[in-house]
Amino acid sequence: MTVHPKDRMTTHSPAAAADRTGVSLDTLRYYEREGLIGPIRRSAGGRREYTEDDIFWIGLVTCFREAGLGIADLRGFVAILRAEHSPQDRVAFLAERRAALEHRVAALRRAMEVLDEKIAYYGADS
Amino acid sequence: MTVHPKDRMTTHSPAAAADRTGVSLDTLRYYEREGLIGPIRRSAGGRREYTEDDIFWIGLVTCFREAGLGIADLRGFVAILRAEHSPQDRVAFLAERRAALEHRVAALRRAMEVLDEKIAYYGADS
DNA sequence: TCTTGACCTGGAGCGCGCTCCAGACCCGAG
DNA sequence: CTCGGGTCTGGAGCGCGCTCCAGGTCAAGA
Numbered sequence: 479m480t481v482h483p484k485d486r487m488t489t490h491s492p493a494a495a496a497d498r499t500g501v502s503l504d505t506l507r508y509y510e511r512e513g514l515i516g517p518i519r520r521s522a523g524g525r526r527e528y529t530e531d532d533i534f535w536i537g538l539v540t541c542f543r544e545a546g547l548g549i550a551d552l553r554g555f556v557a558i559l560r561a562e563h564s565p566q567d568r569v570a571f572l573a574e575r576r577a578a579l580e581h582r583v584a585a586l587r588r589a590m591e592v593l594d595e596k597i598a599y600y601g602a603d604s
Numbered sequence: 605m606t607v608h609p610k611d612r613m614t615t616h617s618p619a620a621a622a623d624r625t626g627v628s629l630d631t632l633r634y635y636e637r638e639g640l641i642g643p644i645r646r647s648a649g650g651r652r653e654y655t656e657d658d659i660f661w662i663g664l665v666t667c668f669r670e671a672g673l674g675i676a677d678l679r680g681f682v683a684i685l686r687a688e689h690s691p692q693d694r695v696a697f698l699a700e701r702r703a704a705l706e707h708r709v710a711a712l713r714r715a716m717e718v719l720d721e722k723i724a725y726y727g728a729d730s
Numbered sequence: 731t732c733t734t735g736a737c738c739t740g741g742a743g744c745g746c747g748c749t750c751c752a753g754a755c756c757c758g759a760g
Numbered sequence: 761c762t763c764g765g766g767t768c769t770g771g772a773g774c775g776c777g778c779t780c781c782a783g784g785t786c787a788a789g790a
Contacts, residue, residue, distance in 0.1 A: 492737065503737085504779055512777095523786050525737060538718060545715030546672060546708075549777070565726040572726070576719045579712050582672075586709050589671030592664060593702045600691040600698070618767065629767085630749055638747095649756050651767055675747070 489519070489527035499536045506536070514539050514552045546582060551575070615645070615653035625662045632662070640665050640678045672708060677701070 496503050510516040515536055518526045528536075542552055558571045622629050636642040636652075641662055644652040654662075668678055684697045 502779080505777085507739090508778065521786095523737090525786075541711075541718055542715050543777095544711040546712070547715070559722070568726045569723055572719050572723045576716055576723070579716050579719070583709055583712050585667075585670040586672070586705050586712070589668050589673070590702055590705050592667055593698050593705070596685075597695055597698045597702070600694045628749080631747085633768090634748065647756095649767090651756075669747095 487529060489529055490533060492526050492528070495526075495528035495533060495536070498533055499540060501536060501540060509536070509539060512549055512553065514549065514556060545579060547575075613655060615655055616659065618652050618654070621652075621654040621659060621662070624659055625666060627662060627666060635662070635665060638675055638679065640675065640682060671705060673701075 490498065492503055492506065495501075496506060499506075501509070506515070510518055515532065518528055518532055521527055539552055542555065547555075554571070555575070558568055563571075616624065618629055618632065621627075622632060625632075627635070632641070636644055641658065644654055644658060647653055665678055668681065673681075680697070681701070684694055689697075
């Protein structure tokens with residue numbers, strides 16, 4: 479018990495965070511401004527220090543962005559997970575989002591079917 | 605053989621086309637300007653007359669838009685199907701687009717997994 | 731101490747995909 | 761012939777999601 483756990487907490491510079499997450503510095507700041515991540519802890523000099531948890535959360539945000547969710551959606555996601563809500567509320571919200579994603583998958587499948595049809599048509603005469 | 609087939613070709617007013625396709629008048633004009641549809645035949649007075657084929661094609665465009673393809677992608681799609689290209693070129697192009705859609709589906713699935721995980725977590729204490 | 735480069739903030743700019751608008755034209759009903 | 765609604769064109773405006781920039785601060789190395 480010579481050290482506190484916190485003393486061991488490694489943090490990342492903005493550049494390192496950008497590197498690890500694949501998100502640009504500008505976008506990291508933008509996400510923070512929009513309330514999607516953070517607020518990120520600052521050093522004495524005012525520089526951001528991203529914790530491992532921050533990095534993880536940024537990964538989640540990126541995952542949802544890649545799935546096509548908008549900034550507002552993500553903000554809702556943050557709100558429901560951070561603020562105090564009943565498990566029912568959370569599950570309801572999450573299930574609704576999930577359904578929306580399923581609709582997107584369905585739209586993609588429809589487009590793929592059209593593509594497959596065309597491919598079959600042009601591929602017929604080998 | 606008292607009539608030519610063309611005489612029977614029913615056309616649609618812009619309003620009717622918008623109604624049938626669920627695409628706004630402005631967007632129909634926008635798509636035409638961008639070369640995604642048409643050019644649409646005009647009446648003597650200069651009004652657009654959408655054929656049944658036009659309507660069908662607009663449906664395809666809508667399908668791809670809903671799947672998240674951009675205007676430029678759609679333009680490529682039009683180009684490859686309309687201009688003279690070897691079946692191989694067409695199939696290659698179509699297959700590439702299909703693969704892109706599959707990546708999008710994968711991204712959606714990843715996001716859904718995260719959602720499922722959270723739902724399981726909050727749903728645990730029934 | 732001085733230099734250098736990473737980082738800070740606030741705000742402007744941009745590409746996309748529409749959406750809206752003004753001002754003019756067409757045309758069928760009355 | 762007049763009226764009114766549908767349509768035309770060209771261009772401006774908008775929301776989103778970044779991206780870029782200027783001007784200044786901080787901090788580690790020579």
